[in-house]
Amino acid sequence: MPYTAEHKARTRERIVMAARELFNRHGFETVSIDQIMARAKLTRGGFYNHFPSKAALYVEAVQSYTDCNPFALRLARAKRPLPGANKLARMLIERYLSDEVLDDPDEHCPLYALPSDVTRAGPEPRRAYTAVIHSMAAVLRNALPEGAPDADARVQLIVTLCVGSMVLARTTHDPALSRSVRATARKQALALLAS
Incomplete structure (x- = not known):
């Protein structure tokens, strides 16, 4: 059967x-x-x-990460701008840079877990990887007021801070440096979200 x-x-x-x-x-x-x-x-x-x-x-x-982001899913289901989108984006940043996520390889985002692999894997994985970037950026963009100055640049900078700091935190053998890099990225990312 x-x-x-x-x-x-x-x-x-x-x-x-x-x-x-x-x-x-x-x-x-x-x-x-x-x-x-x-x-x-x-x-x-x-x-x-x-x-x-x-x-x-x-x-x-790699594509599956666009479907598992709870923040992106809530925003996608919303018929209009979601009240509390700024709070969701703040939660995303806090969670993304957390000790819990860093310590659990199964929770690692492909943006910092797989970049070298994706680069070597060819155009289709790169397209999927790009979709994950756009998914994360959409959550952050939705959190900024309509017409916010330099919104796209701020979103790209927040994504870069989050991903870059996790790359460094994941690869260093120095726990203090790992915490410091993520704390600095968190502070700057949240400031960009609030400005």
Whole structure:
């Protein structure tokens, strides 16, 4: 008896979630299809029923981050500018730069977890990566008043502060530097959001 469309969709989602975790922890090159399928508690043979290649899965794994951002999802569902958008953006910045997220590789955003991999992976992963940038920027842009001066530049600077500080925090062996870089980025990002 063939599987239902719902079952296939759930299975595909399990594969994508398993791939996200493994790619975040180990990168694209070192993770095998066998490892991904084992993590999803599936057999390798089923992989090709869902994806033509590991590269196609990689694209979908990166794209999935645009669908899992709770702040972006709330803004996308809103019919008009969302009251409290500034509060959501502040929460995004606080959460993004938190110790909890830094300490949990499964929570790492591909913007700081995968940039080198994405650069080498080709145009499709780069397009997916760009969509994640736009998703984060949309949350922040929505938090600024309509017609705010230099809004786009401020949003780009906030994204750069958040992502860049997490790259440094994730790669340094100095815990004090990690905290300091993120605290400085947090302060500046929140100031840009408020100005």
